Amino acid sequence: MQDNRDRDASAMRRDAGPRWQEATRAVHAGPRPAGQGGLVNPPVDRASTIIYATVEAYMDRHKGLYDEVIYGLYGTRTSFALAEAVSALEGGFAAVVTASGTSAIALTLAAFAGQGDHLLVADCVYGPTRRFVTEVLARFGVEVEFFGAGIGADIAALCRPNTRMIYMETPGSHTFDMIDVPAIAQVARSRGILTAVDNSWATPLFFRPLAHGVDISIASATKYLSGHSDCLLGTMTAASETVYRQLKDAAARWGNCASPDDCYLVHRGIRTLDARLERHQRTAATLVDWFARQPEVTAIRYPAHPDDPGHAIWKRDFTGATGLFGVWLDGLNDEETRAFFNPMTLFQLGSSWGGFESLAVPAWPAPVRDCPGDEPQGALIRIHAGLEAPADLVADLEAAFARVRALRGARP
Ligand SMILES: *Cc1c(COP(=O)(O)O)cnc(C)c1O
Numbered sequence: 001m002q003d004n005r006d007r008d009a010s011a012m013r014r015d016a017g018p019r020w021q022e023a024t025r026a027v028h029a030g031p032r033p034a035g036q037g038g039l040v041n042p043p044v045d046r047a048s049t050i051i052y053a054t055v056e057a058y059m060d061r062h063k064g065l066y067d068e069v070i071y072g073l074y075g076t077r078t079s080f081a082l083a084e085a086v087s088a089l090e091g092g093f094a095a096v097v098t099a100s101g102t103s104a105i106a107l108t109l110a111a112f113a114g115q116g117d118h119l120l121v122a123d124c125v126y127g128p129t130r131r132f133v134t135e136v137l138a139r140f141g142v143e144v145e146f147f148g149a150g151i152g153a154d155i156a157a158l159c160r161p162n163t164r165m166i167y168m169e170t171p172g173s174h175t176f177d178m179i180d181v182p183a184i185a186q187v188a189r190s191r192g193i194l195t196a197v198d199n200s201w202a203t204p205l206f207f208r209p210l211a212h213g214v215d216i217s218i219a220s221a222t223k224y225l226s227g228h229s230d231c232l233l234g235t236m237t238a239a240s241e242t243v244y245r246q247l248k249d250a251a252a253r254w255g256n257c258a259s260p261d262d263c264y265l266v267h268r269g270i271r272t273l274d275a276r277l278e279r280h281q282r283t284a285a286t287l288v289d290w291f292a293r294q295p296e297v298t299a300i301r302y303p304a305h306p307d308d309p310g311h312a313i314w315k316r317d318f319t320g321a322t323g324l325f326g327v328w329l330d331g332l333n334d335e336e337t338r339a340f341f342n343p344m345t346l347f348q349l350g351s352s353w354g355g356f357e358s359l360a361v362p363a364w365p366a367p368v369r370d371c372p373g374d375e376p377q378g379a380l381i382r383i384h385a386g387l388e389a390p391a392d393l394v395a396d397l398e399a400a401f402a403r404v405r406a407l408r409g410a411r412p
Helices: 007-019 022-028 055-059 077-090 101-112 127-140 152-158 181-190 241-253 260-271 273-292 311-317 334-341 390-410
Strands: 094-098 118-122 143-147 163-169 194-198 216-220 234-238 297-301 324-329 359-362 379-384
Touching: 022 077, 022 260, 022 273, 077 094, 077 234, 077 260, 094 101, 094 241, 101 127, 101 163, 101 194, 101 216, 101 234, 101 241, 118 127, 127 143, 127 163, 143 152, 152 181, 163 181, 181 194, 234 241, 260 273, 273 297, 273 324, 273 379, 273 390, 334 359, 334 390
Parallel strands: 118 143, 118 163, 163 194, 194 216
Antiparallel strands: 094 234, 216 234, 297 324, 324 379, 359 379
16 A cells, blocks of 8 residues: 555564664664665655555555555554654554644543543643543543542552543643552553553653553653644554554544644654753753752752652652753742743743743642642742753843842842
8 A cells, every 4th residue: 555664674673672772762763764765754744635556455445544544634654654653662552643742632531431431530630631531521421530649559449340541640740749650550450440641741761651551651742752842743652452443543533633744843853852851851950959959949849859759759660850840939929920030031931841942930820639739839930941051041040039039138
């Protein structure tokens, strides 16, 4: 058929892949140039209609839904190349690419949860994930229950005969709670419950949920995989063929696909992912150390930091940390908030992290939690450490703190 991916090279790669270190995988995962007519990067295929040479091939076309190019919506050489690279990084059976991280989350949940099912969802999930389960799935008769991030193997007490899936995100959005994924996956497996993890923060270079017994690893590829703040894309990587087919069916039924340009850009972004993450990680560590020395800072959440409540889990399961973390100050009034953020020169106000640029945003009111834990109180500032020179970023922060101190000093 139209699919000219290099199957021999692919078979060879399945042997060679696991022996490669992450940096090598990031550079070489996916179809090899030999399978793309020698091109280093995949072609950008714009396609809806696919033409078949014979009536026999046309009548048989749906047999190719899962891994061949049969209709633009179901995948092109560009999206398959990206899916293959992502799956190799995640250590999965195969991956599906979608229009956004949010759609990958929605499709993962909608592919499995239906009328009468019970769904366990980590309390610390990304806000739109929470809204999808409470506003959309609840409307379709799915019963949703949130669990605290620290639950571990005690999740067994919440499992019911109709529990269909346990959905996690680690570290959690805003509060950076670490979840004991292996413990929860083990409980789920023993009961035939599916598990999914939103792995956007760590990327498969620093955490591989499937290796810990999880069925589906999700990424907002909009973030680090793309890395340049210019495209939206999501990925769902399945541990098994059965799960992969259900995810692929869900994407087809709900009519979801990613644009060829965005697939191309994310594929390109993956090639430099290891180098970028090394810098994000190093700069984040520098900034965290700097914040820890400021008297106004009451708490920091960055799992790689030895004082973080989730540090032990991070150290056991993860191989690195990225550039996003939370800093709590002893409260900022409106005037101090404006003085802190508005004149900043390098840190910009923007939510979607994972790009090359540094971001600092106020994160209050505090995120919604059904099962509050030991989240720090006060004013939460979420920082994304970009690729700028660390010293320049520190200077920007020093100036911001100086402006707040000046206001406080001037107060009678
Ligand atoms: C941004 C984000 C998403 C959503 O990704 P989009 O591509 O913006 O839809 C999902 N999960 C997490 C943890 C995120 O930070």
